Amino acid sequence: MHFVNPDYLIEPKELADLLGQPNVRIFDATVSLVPAATGYRAESGLARYREAHIPGAAFMDLIRTFSDTTSGLGFTLPAAEPLAHAIGAAGISAEDQVVLYSTGHLMWATRAFWMLRYAGHDRVRVLNGGLAAWQAQGMPVRDGDEHYPAATYQPRLRPAMFTDLAGMRQSIDDAAICTVNALSPEVYAGTGEMHYGRRGHIPGSRNLHYDQLLEDGRFASPDTVHRVLSDAGLLAAPRVIAYCGGGISATIDAFACLLMGHPDVAVYDGSMSEWVRNPDLPLKLGEAP
Numbered sequence: 001m002h003f004v005n006p007d008y009l010i011e012p013k014e015l016a017d018l019l020g021q022p023n024v025r026i027f028d029a030t031v032s033l034v035p036a037a038t039g040y041r042a043e044s045g046l047a048r049y050r051e052a053h054i055p056g057a058a059f060m061d062l063i064r065t066f067s068d069t070t071s072g073l074g075f076t077l078p079a080a081e082p083l084a085h086a087i088g089a090a091g092i093s094a095e096d097q098v099v100l101y102s103t104g105h106l107m108w109a110t111r112a113f114w115m116l117r118y119a120g121h122d123r124v125r126v127l128n129g130g131l132a133a134w135q136a137q138g139m140p141v142r143d144g145d146e147h148y149p150a151a152t153y154q155p156r157l158r159p160a161m162f163t164d165l166a167g168m169r170q171s172i173d174d175a176a177i178c179t180v181n182a183l184s185p186e187v188y189a190g191t192g193e194m195h196y197g198r199r200g201h202i203p204g205s206r207n208l209h210y211d212q213l214l215e216d217g218r219f220a221s222p223d224t225v226h227r228v229l230s231d232a233g234l235l236a237a238p239r240v241i242a243y244c245g246g247g248i249s250a251t252i253d254a255f256a257c258l259l260m261g262h263p264d265v266a267v268y269d270g271s272m273s274e275w276v277r278n279p280d281l282p283l284k285l286g287e288a289p
Helices: 012-016 046-051 080-089 107-118 130-136 165-171 185-189 222-231 250-259 271-275
Strands: 024-028 031-035 040-044 097-101 124-127 177-181 239-243 265-268
Touching: 012 130, 097 107, 097 130, 107 124, 107 250, 124 130, 165 177, 165 239, 165 265, 165 271, 222 250, 239 250, 239 271, 250 265
Parallel strands: 024 097, 097 124, 177 239, 239 265
Antiparallel strands: 031 040
16 A cells, blocks of 8 residues: 555655755754643754754744744644745745654644645645654754745645634534544543643544554554554545644644545644633543544
């Protein structure tokens, strides 16, 4: 079996052949998560980028530049105009081929991928395995900062790739939508120490821990990804909405669906961090949807 959309991923050797080519834009999208009283606190990965990054790569700031910092949530999709400005200021135009990676978990690269695809950019890929896979193959790294010349980016939004609180509430009673929680089984069931202020999961949502789709920090084989998604019922559903704590790890589940060719996949941007703020919104404990 093969991925239906294998070009959404790129391997280190293929990326090495692209270094220095015009219209190739490489970005380190690293964020570090530090445990907090409820959930995690996000810290910029800029220091890690400056210690070692792929030659030519610039840093993509998901915490500030590529988030709406006025929402009160850790990560929120910016409105169309500021998102387009951030993309252009990073040096990305419609003609550029973009490669995204992280020095930590792959989910930061898939979150960046999801936003760029939402903004209408088609030529965007994720480095499978991130910087660890790059270095494991003996590829070179640099320290310091690098940047691309600013460009102009005209967005062509794909609104169906994200949903908001209202859309998530409507999905609960829609049999055509499979809602999936990408967090660990313990967080999903509400039995673990980690939670987001209130325990449990959104009623009706299934659990597919993103870790089931990965092996050694990279996406698992097509056979494994297909089996895991099929067993969870995602590939058979007309539409999938993935959520997590803050709309980050959910992009692993969502990205895997795209790899296998699912035509209608969304991420609930606010995820649990937004849902739990309203005590009137229900949460369910236990292993059952």
